[in-house]
Amino acid sequence: MEHIKLSIDKTLTFVDREEIFQYKEESKKHLTALHAGTGKGNEYTGWVNLPSQITAAELKDIQDTANNLKERIEVLVVIGIGGSYLGAKAVNDALANNFDMLQADNENPLVLYAGQNISEDYLYELMEILENIEFGICVISKSGTTTEPALAFRLLKELLEEGVGKEEAKERIIAVTDESKGALRTLADQEGYKTFVIPDNVGGRFSVLTPVGLLPIAVAGHDITKLVEGAKAMQEFTVATEFEENPALLYAATRNVLYSKGKEIEILANYNPKLHNIAEWWKQLYGESEGKENKGIFPASVDLTSDLHSMGQYIQEGQRNIFETVLSIAKTKYKVVIPKDKDNLDKLNFLAGKRVDEVNKMAELGTQLAHVDGGVPNIRIELPELNEFYIGELLYFFEIACGVSGYILDVNPFDQPGVEAYKSNMFALLEKPGFEEETKKIKERL
Numbered sequence: 001m002e003h004i005k006l007s008i009d010k011t012l013t014f015v016d017r018e019e020i021f022q023y024k025e026e027s028k029k030h031l032t033a034l035h036a037g038t039g040k041g042n043e044y045t046g047w048v049n050l051p052s053q054i055t056a057a058e059l060k061d062i063q064d065t066a067n068n069l070k071e072r073i074e075v076l077v078v079i080g081i082g083g084s085y086l087g088a089k090a091v092n093d094a095l096a097n098n099f100d101m102l103q104a105d106n107e108n109p110l111v112l113y114a115g116q117n118i119s120e121d122y123l124y125e126l127m128e129i130l131e132n133i134e135f136g137i138c139v140i141s142k143s144g145t146t147t148e149p150a151l152a153f154r155l156l157k158e159l160l161e162e163g164v165g166k167e168e169a170k171e172r173i174i175a176v177t178d179e180s181k182g183a184l185r186t187l188a189d190q191e192g193y194k195t196f197v198i199p200d201n202v203g204g205r206f207s208v209l210t211p212v213g214l215l216p217i218a219v220a221g222h223d224i225t226k227l228v229e230g231a232k233a234m235q236e237f238t239v240a241t242e243f244e245e246n247p248a249l250l251y252a253a254t255r256n257v258l259y260s261k262g263k264e265i266e267i268l269a270n271y272n273p274k275l276h277n278i279a280e281w282w283k284q285l286y287g288e289s290e291g292k293e294n295k296g297i298f299p300a301s302v303d304l305t306s307d308l309h310s311m312g313q314y315i316q317e318g319q320r321n322i323f324e325t326v327l328s329i330a331k332t333k334y335k336v337v338i339p340k341d342k343d344n345l346d347k348l349n350f351l352a353g354k355r356v357d358e359v360n361k362m363a364e365l366g367t368q369l370a371h372v373d374g375g376v377p378n379i380r381i382e383l384p385e386l387n388e389f390y391i392g393e394l395l396y397f398f399e400i401a402c403g404v405s406g407y408i409l410d411v412n413p414f415d416q417p418g419v420e421a422y423k424s425n426m427f428a429l430l431e432k433p434g435f436e437e438e439t440k441k442i443k444e445r446l
């Protein structure tokens with residue numbers, strides 16, 4: 001079976017293979033600890049075996065719920081923030097037609113997102129559109145108490161109930177949350193919504209292969225069974241494969257060696273706009289997992305070749321504290337051949353007869369060589385093609401590599417204590433009951 005491929009060859013003018021290979025035993029130990037649940041933050045390692053544990057009955061329940069929604073609605077609004085929406089958006093955008101919104105014959109509901117910001121204009125414009133559309137809501141929050149999604153849900157629930165009545169709204173609202181805790185669980189039980197559970201031992205950023213990601217992906221019409229199969233294939237591959245050929249262990253080790261040499265920023269680059277939100281998901285995964293105790297690689301991303309005309313200058317000649325990881329798709333879905341032009345005013349006839357993808361691939365190779373020459377080590381990840389199976393492999397690959405990498409860095413990759421600071425300031429400023437002391441203190445600083 002073909003898998004996604006990792007190449008570290010273009011880091012080897014910056015680091016020795018031996019420096020990477022010295023992590024062989026350590027990274028294997030960390031992989032074992034993740035599977036055995038014996039490492040730091042082990043109460044949140046339930047995602048490690050998710051792909052092999054998810055049952056056909058669970059997938060069917062998700063698919064049936066998606067099918068039921070599809071019969072009632074034209075738009076599904078996924079309400080969630082961070083890990084409660086980024087995975088679904090990443091997969092949906094990777095697999096959808098680039099111009100999905102304009103496709104009149106789309107038989108699947110359009111998936112939109114809310115609760116991932118607190119912009120009044122965003123919510124106003126969304127509600128304005130939804131007023132004339134048959135819509136449903138999938139509200140997702142593991143804690144069930146996060147302000148952004150709770151606020152959006154309060155508004156959209158009211159809009160939906162006003163539009164179709166409380167009974168029909170109940171059929172169109174699905175809640176994904178904790179089994180027993182949190183305000184969303186209480187509300188969902190009280191209102192009688194269909195619910196799915198985010199397991200206690202799976203943190204938000206590792207939850208894409210639970211109903212958090214799978215339900216919105218199924219509603220958008222993508223094959224969740226194939227997605228899980230891909231993740232399972234990568235789970236098995238990473239367990240069975242020796243370090244030298246193991247993409248996850250090699251990626252974790254290589255990025256840590258680069259980091260130890262001052263390469264503090266990793267840029268995830270793609271050459272296909274459909275992968276833009278894979279990078280957004282990846283940024284939360286690595287940023288929240290590793291950025292703590294004053295340590296961690298800063299995860300950034302670019303869309304190429306677009307950003308070669310904006311960020312390209314910096315990557316080529318700016319501070320030499322970056323390395324790049326390139327996501328490449330071997331085979332396109334469609335074929336577009338460049339035509340010959342009799343006047344050739346644009347001087348592009350030398351490309352006539354070639355596929356657009358050949359140009360894209362040469363841009364990719366040329367950029368990689370230029371960046372390496374400019375002092376930017378390059379890692380390359382190749383997907384044979386963009387489909388559910390290989391996206392599933394990619395998601396699991398990044399997750400398991402993240403766990404190993406976090407352990408090499410010697411942090412707990414599964415907590416995110418730093419996220420609370422802004423929340424407590426915001427509540428103090430908004431004078432939330434219970435924050436009286438904080439309110440007094442923060443007001444003195446203004």
Ligand SMILES: O=P(O)(O)OC[C@H]1O[C@](O)(CO)[C@@H](O)[C@@H]1O
Pocket residue numbers: 081082083084140141142143144145146149204205288416419420
């Ligand atoms: O699903 P929840 O509990 O609403 O959390 C959403 C996001 O907020 C965070 O907890 C950070 O505040 C992320 O880790 C998480 O993905």
